[in-house]
Amino acid sequence: MVNINKKECYDEKNKDRWSKEIKKHQMLYPNERVVAFIARNYSNFNENKDKKALDIGFGSGRHLKLLMDYKFETYGIDYSQECFEFASSILGDNDRLKSLEIADLRSNHYSPLFFDLIICWGSIFYRTKDEMLKDLKIINFILKNEGKMIINFRTKEDYLYGKGKKFDNNTYILDASSGDYNDICYTFLSYNEAKELLSKAGFVVESSERYDLWKNNLSEKHTWWIFLVRKGE
Template sequence: MNKMDEQNKSVWKNVIENAVMLYPAESVARFLGRNYSKIDRAVISEMKALDIGTGSGRNLKALLDYGFQSYGIDYIADACNIAKNNLQGYKNLKEIYCGNFTEYNFNMEFDVILIFGVIFLRDVKSITNDLLVINKLLKSNGKMFINFRTTYDYLYQTGQKIDDNTFILENEYKDAVYSFFNLDEAKELLINTGFKIENIEREDYYKDNLHKHNSWWMLQVTK
């Protein structure tokens, strides 16, 4: 694991321990509803789904509720343990792996991949390499749901600048590595790593008495 991953691992270990999230992200629920709500559950039960960056398991739970043969992976051991504890009892939970997904041999392809809230926690070169690995894991005509922090986000251009997109933050996510993208940059990353874009959304909300503007691109892709 490189220095950048070690920095993020330390930051997010504290975040997960201090705020265990139990419910799926609304945008993930929309993605699943848009694509799988009308598919027979017997068909879904034969499909494989992977949640990369499982955290406490909130989005993996959504995959399980839909009936997918579901897998999760996270490189923070405490997160894996929390997710396993939260999701025990689901018969369609196949495995929660603890480790870096780029180094794990899954020996299978997936019909659905979620990578929500994690892809942008690296520099652009590393993100590109990650997307190339994910492309190999996704079945032909499979679907991936992914989000990127936008350049409208309150964290953009804060902390130590690494390059035009990437910063080491100095706020509540102190020492975390974050990359931010305008829409053309996000689209180019996905297209250049072999994905076809099917749907784009932008999600914005303000928190802490309207002082902090969170902003993400949400993209549904296939290959």
């Protein structure tokens, strides 16, 4: 196993690569699975007006816009200055947007039991399994009792699995063969590993899916576990 400094792996390197990707690929429309989750569980706009929602790793702001459209009191956190600047430029002055922060989740200052809904999409797997558990426990701490979260993890059948330098069990610093993902730290989990991780953090799985996407003329298989969870007792 290659000896790589952990701080270098899942903090500064990821932040730099994430910022560059946002500049190159500015996603404006929400993921269809996130849209389906919101529409299925939060269709009453009047009730949503009294609910607080957080997007962790908001990137270009596409899911923040979705939350505001559904009338949530909307909050976002991302550790990239570039993400903050881009999201701020497209979201405009909307009274449903309560706060955008440039910060790591580890610097959490949200009150316990603060959020009714949390989106954690495409962001949790940039750290090792042990570090993901720490983040998930923070998320559980700030989620209200019976609050819900949608979250995804990369599967071990993803085309990126095994590429680059192995850092930890099923965690890799991706190499040039990964294309745009070069130099990013990714962790890949089996279904049971992901489910167990959520359980250890205090979540109850309400439903789960697997989503596969073939890209670049069917040469790349991107695949994720998707979980809808609620805070446990």
